[in-house]
Amino acid sequence: MTLHHPELAERARAQRDRLPDLYGCIDFDTTPHRFTTDPGVKSDLPEWVGDRDAVLADDRAVELIRTTTMLGDVVADAYAALSRERGVNPLIRMLQQACRSGVDTVPDAPDELRALIAAMEDTPDWLDMDLVEEGARQLRIGAAFLSPYITRGAFLATFINTYAALPMALTGALTGRRAARRVNETANFFTVTTLPGALGRYGEGFEAAAMVRLMHSVVRCNALSSPEGWDPEVYGVPVPQADQMPAGLINMYLSAMMALGAGRGEFTARERAMLEVSRYRCFLLGLPEELLPTTASGIVEVFHARAATLRRGFDDATCGELVRSTMAADLRPGRSLLDQAAETVERSWSRAFFLGICGGDRKRAERMNVPFGLLDAACVATTAPFVLGRFVTMAIAAEQPLLRRIADGYTTRVVKQRLAEYGNAEYTTHAATYRREVTTP
Template sequence: MHLAEAEARFGGFATTYVDGMWRGDDLADAFVTDFATLGHGRAMRLLRQACRDGIDAVPDAPASLRALFAQLDDPPAWVDLAAIDRASAHIGRYTRQSGIVLGAASLVSGYANAAASRPLAMTGRYVESAGARTIEVSSWLVEVTRSGGLERFSVGFELTVRVRVIHALVRAALRDDPAWDLPAWGLPICQSYLAYTLVEFALIPLRGLRTIGAPYLPHEEAAAYARWRYLGHLLGIDEALLPTDRAEQERLEEIYLLTRPPVDDFCRDLVASINREFLVAEIEELLPSRPSRLRTIAPPVVHALERLFLGDDLADELGIPAAARTLRLLERTGPVLGRLNSGLDRITPLLGPRARRGERYRVKQDTRLRRRYGVQHDLVDASPAGGVPHPARGA
């Protein structure tokens, strides 16, 4: 775990981070404990009603649900959602590039830690379909990043609260499972790894977008870190681990990479799975149908993108094949596209039309992906019965 090196580099934060590996979310975990008496279906209905109408509209709400919403209904003084929305009005102009980065950087980077990603396999989320889970994540991201997406009675707020409770349901199901190695892996979906997901959805995407020539403006980057700080609060991340800005996300990434378990075959199998089942197929969709030989370049494009985003050392650990020629091409085109897009970004009247074009592309892609993978729900708790059993689905 390199604990001594972590303490030398990060001081007291190292202790906070390591302790966080054995801590969950007290408020959400207490509510999930009450599922045994409430019943899964009724508990989730109460949760949704509290999200949509307020906790006072739930007269039979258990004390655990009231305690959870006492925290959710008390936004911290530092959050300014209106300012975040104003600064983020045109980020949709890079929708196409954001999808690439989400798949090849954000999701894949999380698979370098077997302890953090193992709940996905133990709950069947990759046996069932990598595509389905990616659509679920995208559904949530679309709602929480749109204007007004984190207001108290927004869809994004409700989805985030449901994600928090889904985490607690998975934690409750796995922590006593004999297959879960608590001393080696810590608590399932622990505080420290939950905090790192903010890095996966802010620092890593922003860095990846710059790399492929789609840089956000400085005020947009600042707003992204502010948005994810508040999302972390809603997800139940402790203030001591909640990163406030880019520098603190970089610190969190460094200690995560330093202390993570070694990459093993489980990690490599996850990466191979998402590449085979989802990413390669999606790159093929972007290529002309003829000549068919063009489709043979899809795998090296995916591998080159992953190496570009993750670096060769981590890519080697994860068993991502080399794609030297394609990687060199991406490395050369990124700066060129960056200069072009930076110039376009300075033409203020073009920002709105570009963002609207990006939104039209997003809607079209969402429709296509849902049709292709047969997904009509938003999150796994709303997915149809009959699939692989999952703690969020109930009986």
Template structure:
């Protein structure tokens, strides 16, 4: 393997393509409750986090720019080869690609792969409740966040009924792979899909950075470090484990440590800088709660996205996997399931967020509080008796993987095609209004 001569100096400050003249992160229009946040968490942490709203993953971005440079041999196909077989499988990789793989493949000294394995087992061992929590509370609920919704609006993939299902299944494939026991080993499926999603983020960032409809002064840099951090520490960490425990299933302290060690490593591989990554469960909760405090309330665009995801998942569950008990499932129409979903979300998502989403307070909101004591007792009995969490996790994962399998096993279509998403963004298929000319 030889390394091609660089065309331009490599830059990894995290601010490539950011326009000059922007306010500091703390002064962006998207920031809410700043004074309260400073009083509660201290100015240093608030400034550190908000500064990262104008910083992003330049390792992946530089590599993606190399793909666009036709003077070298790097492209999306060669990236896939390197992810599957290692960088040595490429001839003349560019410095940007080399730097990206060196960063991704460097395992931090805090990583214990046995702990990550235990964390993945704990993530799934709760059983069938995991599916609705992932679909409704974690993925759909994540888009109740104003900041998380902005980058996905431009392609129209979460606002158009014929695109929502594809986007939801792609998210499931990534999460299932990354959080499968052993999945984050260098040549395992979790690492491979995490690396691919990382590059999709870089492509989306590039397309949005060129868009006249991207509101830099209000939103900061697309796919920024601040929001990428909370996806792992919050969306697939704090908010997921809180929802599971709100359902009556308790994680032990060790299980929480293990789950958050896994989400930390997934965050590292997907490009969250070490200085912003959570260090443990308590740090993840602190940073997630700070991020939540700084969020603007959900707007109509958030409501549209959340509703489209939930409605699709109700009408078209992945692989027709049934999550409800048989007798109850038989009497559940799509309308009743939708009411049930919003009823469960009342227990999984803060009330003020649900109110801002305009969610109806249906009688189904009393289902989980009524069932929780029984679930809690059953969980305690199950934990006291001999049990095999690893078997339970792999059984659930087997069902998930069958449900979300790519037709024909075609890996080219397991997650989004970066060029297609970029073209949709460039065409502004989401119909976002132009805010400035660059």
């Protein structure tokens, strides 16, 4: 029985009526195997991170994750479903034009496109665009000077659970050269949204969010259209909102943990601004407000509730393949000695970041195909003064009244340089590459 989030639960159940061709195969009154509150079953919440029993005792948080584990994005899904007749590329071109010059400029714009753009334009009452711009200014520093060294490691964190990683495994999008493209597209999205004005209605960030949202829906539609490769009773809804939340708020989760660790119950003004831009990005991607807390304790609560109810599972055919191909991918645009050196440094930093996700457990990281050796440690230690030193220096300079504009101008130029290195995001997927056989845990 739904007690705490009845409107959200009704929204999830209504998916079957609104898009029966896609969601007709799913019983929304049944809890999928991936979701568990059994204290005897291992979950994705490590003991060193949180007390699972205490998390499971919070009925409201558990219900929220259970509901959003069954929640897709019917607005974007309806538009993505048109790819069966029109193909994905025409949908991308129409969406790009609608983002850049308005949906009325798209010839014979389908109602599904109009509905998607309208949903993204329907900004929530809580949104403060001035705060978004300030938050973007703060996040630009990390995007310019820190993210290039850890994005791959953060990306790997999305592959350590079979149930959450399966949709990407089905696409075949993270094998071979396509792995590099997906990592760079992810980096491109989070980086471009930090540019000045990028999240305005006609900004690059707004368009990037629309493209990412469409690609999530294309993956969802293709997975649900491949019943031999997707078992709703085991996995629930592909790419559910509960699985999108961590990527959108990971930066704020880390800030929240540090705030609570320092005995602070509230975010600082700087952290609050970063939270605003993070929440708005999530809104543009279709996440419900219930998954976007405004307090440090609230963010930790939803993160831990998701991990505590996600059945642990790491199989080599799904997770291992994704991790190996992502680690092997060459992310740099060239193959010069400088590019190769930069690639080596970045891989070591990404391994270090992933090791942190594993709680410093080198054996666990190695079992997941991300070994962290002495050479990696030496590489990180040697380059840390430059990487962290530049990041901290620019963060301090950005808060000095006399240096703020100069620092932000330089940071913005570096961000644009990063975007050039990541390359143009293509946001494409091909149903023909979807795997038809998967390992069921």
